[in-house]
Structure formats: structure tokens, C-alpha cells
Amino acid sequence: MSADLFESMKQSVIDGDEERSAELAQQALAQGIDPLVAINAGFVLGINHVGEQFGVGEMFLPDLMLAAEAMKAAVAVLEPEMKRRGTQREVLGRVVLGTVKGDIHEIGKNLVAMMLSASGFEVHDLGVDVPFQKFAEKAREVKADIVGVSALLTTTMTGQKTVIEVLDDMGLRPQVKVIVGGAPVTRSWAQEIGADGYSEDAMGAVALAKKLVGK
Amino acid sequence: MAGKINAIAHPRLSLNILSTADVHKIHTATLDVIESVGVRFPSRKALDILEAHGATVDRNTLVARIPGRVIEEALKKAPPIYTLAARDPSQDLPLDGQHVFLGTDGCCIEVIDAFTGEKRRTTKQDSADCARIADALEEVGFWWSMVSAQDQPPESRSLHELEAAWRNTTKHLQTESIVTEPEMQAAIEMAAALTGGKDELRKRPILSIMQCTTSPLGHDGGSLEAGLLAAEVGLPVGYMTMASCAFSGPVTLAGNLVVGNAEVISALALMQLAHPGAPVYYAAAQTAMDLRTGGYTGGGPEDFLFGAATNVLADFYNVPLSMGAFATGAKEPDWQAAVDNAFSSFMASLTGSDMLLGCGLLHGSRILSYEMMVMDCEIYSIVRKTLEGIVINADTLALDVIRSVGPGGNFLKHKHTRQHMRELWQPRLMDRRPYGQWEEKRDGARDWARARAQDILKNHQPDPLDPKLGAELLRIIASVEG
Incomplete structure (x- = not known):
């Protein structure tokens, strides 16, 4: 049966x-x-x-x-x-996600959130227009393994760098990996700002997240 | 001296893509959506205007439900015909339903360097360079903010892009990167400085504005407020939907048209409610999501159908259209790029899109390629020639000529031939050489396109901007940078 x-x-x-x-x-x-x-x-x-x-x-x-x-x-x-x-599903990792301050585009970010969640990650989606500080605070609160910062505009993309700096200032950078995404984001940008990875699409983001948490 | 512009004028070909009944169904469905579902306007100013005109406004969700008759009445106030002015009046572009003008694509983030071939991040110098090339290419009617000047501060970047372009072309400029009121205020001041005041600018808008909607069924607050400012001083303003089938719009093409239409006409109606009679235009670049990656495809039959259908909608609302064509998803100026850009530009031109965007970018408008820019112009010139159709009259039927040559002769040395031969389309990039010649050199369109771009960058001198005006533009930009 x-x-x-x-x-x-x-x-x-x-x-x-x-x-x-x-x-x-x-x-x-x-x-x-x-x-x-x-x-x-x-x-x-x-x-x-x-x-x-x-x-x-x-x-x-x-x-x-x-x-x-x-x-x-x-x-x-x-x-x-x-x-x-008193049991729980094995979680591959905890991810804090959001679209950076000044930017209200969310579809791509939502897609990534959904795919990560379906793949076994615990996802904390902060929504859109998220202040830089909030990424770091949430990461500390939930003991995040990964922080994902989305930006669709070249003018807001610089906020991805700021988020990394804030994480650094708060001393969270050693344990938190940062991934970035969004239409204007390129591999060279991700490298330049010291992100741990970037992906051009949602499936790539899942593969990247798995790699970063060693799964 | 400013060069001439090869516009598509009085096209003789047409295409029936939507019947009158189809358009009415789309229109009725759109009004239903705007009235019952609503559209998100995250701007207090916009919501106040809409509410004052009878919309039901939810201040928490920022969604306005606007009665259909309000939309219809507002749109009736939009002028059907107006002219995009150029700094050089001989390059003015009449949006009169009888012309199709090619613009550059935008707003990309990387460029393949014209000389080194290296791919790198875009800077203000690239804005200047692509404007200079746009100035020289006869096919290009207007410059659209083609690259993002990423070496400039975010709060004034859009203004640096304009300044760089104004220094390098006398053609009309259209920007899509001004999304805040302070930037728009500064851009208006800059344009007014060039025309000699705001009254003159209203008469001769040398700058037009494009804003993007936020699909599905939303707008960006800054874009709305910047658009309202532009409309107030009479700069033409358009709202572009990029609703994407299966992603930010329904998977079906008809449903996707409805969603995009609701976004665009709700914004245009807002402009008319605030500033009746302000010149506005419809803008669109819908596509179908790539089912595997979720990405914006940039090319494919759905895009081509949208390109043709959207102009029928713009005609129905009696406003000009700026249609996203070209903009291939290809990574290189290759077979895919040629197929995408040939079909998309042809379909959008067949229904008479007033503005055709835009030449020169790869990978879904992300990477500037000067080779592609020149090659797109060649595609456009083919479309232009094709749309001339076939003229039938006594001279073109050439009965006397046929009679005089007779069976077995040839037409080479006939005067009628010499008289008309330059009407035949002449390629710049298509390879029509004998095989042996090709075999010897093994070069082709990309090489020639690159050489042409390099030549323009080295040698083309646009009409210079008065140094005093140039300094004034920089002063205005500096005031925003504070």
C-alpha cells in the first residue's frame, strides 16, 4: 500500500x-x-x-x-x-536573499529563491529595495551560509559591493559567502567586488550555492 | 556638416496581423485589467493625479484601478503626430506615420573594443564613441542612450551619457536611463541650454525620454515622476513594456499583449491627465521567456509577431510607436544575429513603427559591438529598400525599352538602365565577389564592418558643440553631483 x-x-x-x-x-x-x-x-x-x-x-x-x-x-x-x-529535513544551507536598495525588480530574485528552496536550502527572502545593513543583520540572525544580492540596474549594482563591505565591517565575511546576480552583473564585476560567485540564471545559482556550501 | 538620414519613407508594403475585431478585443481586455485588477504606481504624485481623476487608489499596495473611460478620454488628448527635433534641423524626424527611423539600441554594460576586440565594461568614452559612429551612419536616425557610462557617479550617469552624445552627434537623442526627478530636471536644463530656453525646447524637443514599465502591471516610481516632469515641458515621453511570455506576462501572446498594453496605456494616460496634449509614445519590446533559463530571449518568432502587432495597437491609440527590434540574443555578430535582426526589423517596419530600436548590441542588449552596429545598418538598408515595394507605371514597365532590345539582346547599354540602375540596392557588406577573390582574402562582412567603424572613429568629425554650451552642460551636471 x-x-x-x-x-x-x-x-x-x-x-x-x-x-x-x-x-x-x-x-x-x-x-x-x-x-x-x-x-x-x-x-x-x-x-x-x-x-x-x-x-x-x-x-x-x-x-x-x-x-x-x-x-x-x-x-x-x-x-x-x-x-x-523533533525531526527536521536536512537543510543544505541557509541563504539570505534580496534585491538591493534603490531597486524594485524582484522576478529574477524570486525565481532564484524558489529554486534554492526547492533544492533544499532554507531561504530568507528580504524582498526588494533592501537596505545594505539589513542583509548583514539578517545573515547574522539566521546564521546564513550565503547572502545573495540581486540588482537589475547599473546604478544599483554598486550596492552589491556595499553589502559586501557591510558584511566585512560586521566581521561576518569569513563565514558568509556572497553571491550576486541580475542582468547587468558579469563575472568580472563579481570578481572585482570580491563576491564569491555569480550566476546568469536560477539553475546556475543553485549549482553555485551547492558548491559554496560544499554539497 | 551634418549628414543626411536614410529613413524608411512612405513604405508601400503592409501586413495584416490583427483585425479590427482583434484589436477591440485586446483593448477591451486591457481596460478590464486596468479597471478591475489595477496597475501599480509606486509614486504618491502619480496616485494623487489618478485619484483626482476618478481612479480607486489603494495607498498600501499602491495599486490604482482606473475606469476605462478615464483612460480612453485621456489618450484622446495625446497628439498623433509630432516631430523629434535634432540639433541640426535638417535631421529632424517627423513621427507622422509615414516614416520609420532607426535608433541605436541601449543601454548596454559591456563593449567589444573597436580596435583591440577586447570585451570590457562601458565608460563615458564609449558613449561618446558610439554617438560619433551614429552621427556618421546614414541609416541611424537618432541616438538612444546606447551604453551605460559606468565610470561616472550613479546619480549623474545618465547626464554624462547625454553630454557625451551631444558633443558627438547633431542627431536627436533619446534617453532611457533617467529615472529620478533631479536627473530629469538637469536633463531638461541641459536640453534647454542647447535650444536657447524652455519655450524653444517645447517647440523643438531635441531630447525625448523613454521609461520602462515594471512587468507585470507595474511602474517604477522614479520613472513615473521623471516622466511627468518631462511631459510638463513638452519632451516626448514613452513607456516601454518588456513583458515576457510565461514570466512577467501570460504565456500566450494575446495575454502578454494585454498585460503590456495595460502598463503602457495606463502610464500614457497618466501623462495626459497631468499634462493634456503632451507628446507621448507607445514603446515595447516584448519577448518570450527562454523556457530553460528564464532569461529574456531577444529574438525568435514571438518577438517578430509582437513587433508587428504592437504597432497596430499604437495606431489604435493614435500615438507613435518605438518598437524594440534588432537586439539579438546572439553572443557574436553571427548567423543567429543576422536571422534575429533581419526578421525583427522587417516585421516591425512592415507595420510602420515610427521608431525602430535599435542597432548595435549583442546578447539581448548587453554588449556593444561596432561590427554589429554597422551590420545592423546594412540589414536596415535592405528592409528600407524592400519596403519601397514595386512601382508600376509606364516608365517602370519599360515597354519601349523591351521593344527596342527585343529577343536575345541585352539591357546593359540602354539609357533606361543607366537612368535607373542606382535604384537597385547596393551592398556595403554582402559578399558578391567572385569565389577566387574571396578565397585569396577570406575576409567578409565582419572585417569590413569593423574597418568602417574604425575609420569613423579615427576620421569622422561631427559638427562641434559650442564650447560655451559644452561648459554649461558640465556645470549643470556638476550641480546634480553636489
């Missing part, structure tokens, strides 16, 4: 069907299945499948996003029980 249930869980994520995945998570709880087992033997396999299919060009970004949503819906149902049991 559980084998069928796990298979359905996987399928619900592949289909990007968040109502179905939440419903299956409820079923798992009703049957007394360990939430971590439901995640790792069911839903995660769906995420992995979608990731593989994406890799070979058979599935696209919207498939990934919908799968991530379905996964999130299932985890939300399972979370209270995980807490009760």
Missing part, C-alpha cells in the same frame, strides 16, 4: 499538483507514516525526476516551479508532525 502511496506522492510533484500533494501528505499522516520518510521516499523523488528531465531538456522552468510548489504544499502539511517528533 505504502509503495503505491509513495509513487502517487512522486507523481503529484511531477504533475505539479499542489492540491493532490497536500492531500497525499494528509493520507501519510493518517496512516502514521513518518513525515521524513514520506518526504524522502515520496515527494523528493518527484523533485529529482523533474530535475533530471529538466537537465536533458524534456521539462522546462515552469515544470520545476510547479513541482516546487507541490513539494512545498506537502511539506507544509507534514511540518507540524515533524516538529512534534
Whole structure:
């Protein structure tokens, strides 16, 4: 019976069907299945499948996003029980993300947040027009491994450098890696401001984050 | 002396892409969106104006829901025809529905150096250089803030870009990088200094302004307020949507047109509500998201369809259009670049986009390539010739000529041939040499384009700016830098 249930869980994520995945998570709880087992033997396999299919060009970004949503819906149902049991999902790392002060563009940053979250990172999204200081404060508060700073304008891009300086001033730089992104950001800019990495797209950002936390 | 501009004038080809009924459906859907969903205007000034004219404004979400009739009435006040003035009046550009003018693309962040071939970050000198090339190329009608002057302070960068361009071309300037009121105020002062006052500037707007929307269904506060200032003094203002299918707009092309249309016409209506009769224009560069990376594609059939369809919408609202064409996603001036830019410029020109943006950039408007700039001009010249169509009259039917040559003769030495032969399109970059000649040199379009750009940079002398005026421009910029 559980084998069928796990298979359905996987399928619900592949289909990007968040109502179905939440419903299956409820079923798992009703049957007394360990939430971590439901995640790792069911839903995660769906995420992995979608990731593989994406890799070979058979599935696209919207498939990934919908799968991530379905996964999130299932985890939300399972979370209270995980807490009760004192267990938690393994987190690849903690990431603080935001679009830098003076800049209100968020779509690219949101995409990165979503993909990181779906890939197993704990993401703290500070939103847009984020003061430099706030990146550092949040990083200290949540003990972030990575701070991601997004900018879409050449005029706000310089704020990425400021964020790094603030992190430096607060003595956080040794333990916090900084990644930068946004349309005007290039590899040479990232190097120049002393960022630990940059990516041109969301999937690249996930690979970069994994590399930076050594996973 | 300022050179002539090879505009597309009175094009004879046309394209039916949207029926009248289609346009009405898009318009009705757009008004529904603006009225029931609303558009985000993160500017108190803008919200106050909209509210005073009957919009329902949410001060927390900054979303204004504007009644459709308010939008329609406001848009009726926009002038359908006006002229983009140039510092040299012989280079004025009448936006009269009968011309298509090519501009440069913008606003890029890297340049492939014209002499070393090295890719590096853009500076003010690059603004000056590309303006000088734009000044020399006959195909280019106006200079659009082509590169970001990244060696200048962020708060005055856009003004340095203008100053560099004004020193190097007499053609009309259009900027997209002024997104704050202080910068706009300074730009107006600079333009007024050049025309000899604000009254004269209103009559002869040598500068026009483009602002970007924030898709989906939003605007940038600074862009709105800067736009309002420009509209107040009569500088033409346009709002550009770059709504991207499946990302910042619906995946379907029709839905994406609706979202972009709602953004653009809500901003243009705001300008008219604040300053009735101010010259405004529609601007767009929609695309489809790349399904793998989420990136802005810059090229492909969806772009070409948007290029043609958007002008039908602009015509419906009876305002000029600035259409994003060219702007290939290719990394080099290669096969992809040629395919993208040929189709996009052709489709947008077929429906008569008044302003065609823009030549010279690669990788989705991120990298300036002088080779591409010259090559784009060649593409444009092909489009221009093609749109002339075929003229049918007694002289062109050439019946007497055919009669006199007869079967088996040739037309080479006929006077009719010499009389008309220069009407045939002549390539600058297309390789029509015998194979053997090519084999010997193995050079081609890119080499010739690069050589032309280098030649212009070394030898072209634009009409100089009066040193006093030049100093005045710098003084105004310095006042912003404080």
C-alpha cells in the first residue's frame, strides 16, 4: 500500500499538483507514516525526476516551479508532525536573499529563491529595495551560509559591493559567502567586488550555492 | 556638416496581423485589467493625479484601478503626430506615420573594443564613441542612450551619457536611463541650454525620454515622476513594456499583449491627465521567456509577431510607436544575429513603427559591438529598400525599352538602365565577389564592418558643440553631483 502511496506522492510533484500533494501528505499522516520518510521516499523523488528531465531538456522552468510548489504544499502539511517528533529535513544551507536598495525588480530574485528552496536550502527572502545593513543583520540572525544580492540596474549594482563591505565591517565575511546576480552583473564585476560567485540564471545559482556550501 | 538620414519613407508594403475585431478585443481586455485588477504606481504624485481623476487608489499596495473611460478620454488628448527635433534641423524626424527611423539600441554594460576586440565594461568614452559612429551612419536616425557610462557617479550617469552624445552627434537623442526627478530636471536644463530656453525646447524637443514599465502591471516610481516632469515641458515621453511570455506576462501572446498594453496605456494616460496634449509614445519590446533559463530571449518568432502587432495597437491609440527590434540574443555578430535582426526589423517596419530600436548590441542588449552596429545598418538598408515595394507605371514597365532590345539582346547599354540602375540596392557588406577573390582574402562582412567603424572613429568629425554650451552642460551636471 505504502509503495503505491509513495509513487502517487512522486507523481503529484511531477504533475505539479499542489492540491493532490497536500492531500497525499494528509493520507501519510493518517496512516502514521513518518513525515521524513514520506518526504524522502515520496515527494523528493518527484523533485529529482523533474530535475533530471529538466537537465536533458524534456521539462522546462515552469515544470520545476510547479513541482516546487507541490513539494512545498506537502511539506507544509507534514511540518507540524515533524516538529512534534523533533525531526527536521536536512537543510543544505541557509541563504539570505534580496534585491538591493534603490531597486524594485524582484522576478529574477524570486525565481532564484524558489529554486534554492526547492533544492533544499532554507531561504530568507528580504524582498526588494533592501537596505545594505539589513542583509548583514539578517545573515547574522539566521546564521546564513550565503547572502545573495540581486540588482537589475547599473546604478544599483554598486550596492552589491556595499553589502559586501557591510558584511566585512560586521566581521561576518569569513563565514558568509556572497553571491550576486541580475542582468547587468558579469563575472568580472563579481570578481572585482570580491563576491564569491555569480550566476546568469536560477539553475546556475543553485549549482553555485551547492558548491559554496560544499554539497 | 551634418549628414543626411536614410529613413524608411512612405513604405508601400503592409501586413495584416490583427483585425479590427482583434484589436477591440485586446483593448477591451486591457481596460478590464486596468479597471478591475489595477496597475501599480509606486509614486504618491502619480496616485494623487489618478485619484483626482476618478481612479480607486489603494495607498498600501499602491495599486490604482482606473475606469476605462478615464483612460480612453485621456489618450484622446495625446497628439498623433509630432516631430523629434535634432540639433541640426535638417535631421529632424517627423513621427507622422509615414516614416520609420532607426535608433541605436541601449543601454548596454559591456563593449567589444573597436580596435583591440577586447570585451570590457562601458565608460563615458564609449558613449561618446558610439554617438560619433551614429552621427556618421546614414541609416541611424537618432541616438538612444546606447551604453551605460559606468565610470561616472550613479546619480549623474545618465547626464554624462547625454553630454557625451551631444558633443558627438547633431542627431536627436533619446534617453532611457533617467529615472529620478533631479536627473530629469538637469536633463531638461541641459536640453534647454542647447535650444536657447524652455519655450524653444517645447517647440523643438531635441531630447525625448523613454521609461520602462515594471512587468507585470507595474511602474517604477522614479520613472513615473521623471516622466511627468518631462511631459510638463513638452519632451516626448514613452513607456516601454518588456513583458515576457510565461514570466512577467501570460504565456500566450494575446495575454502578454494585454498585460503590456495595460502598463503602457495606463502610464500614457497618466501623462495626459497631468499634462493634456503632451507628446507621448507607445514603446515595447516584448519577448518570450527562454523556457530553460528564464532569461529574456531577444529574438525568435514571438518577438517578430509582437513587433508587428504592437504597432497596430499604437495606431489604435493614435500615438507613435518605438518598437524594440534588432537586439539579438546572439553572443557574436553571427548567423543567429543576422536571422534575429533581419526578421525583427522587417516585421516591425512592415507595420510602420515610427521608431525602430535599435542597432548595435549583442546578447539581448548587453554588449556593444561596432561590427554589429554597422551590420545592423546594412540589414536596415535592405528592409528600407524592400519596403519601397514595386512601382508600376509606364516608365517602370519599360515597354519601349523591351521593344527596342527585343529577343536575345541585352539591357546593359540602354539609357533606361543607366537612368535607373542606382535604384537597385547596393551592398556595403554582402559578399558578391567572385569565389577566387574571396578565397585569396577570406575576409567578409565582419572585417569590413569593423574597418568602417574604425575609420569613423579615427576620421569622422561631427559638427562641434559650442564650447560655451559644452561648459554649461558640465556645470549643470556638476550641480546634480553636489
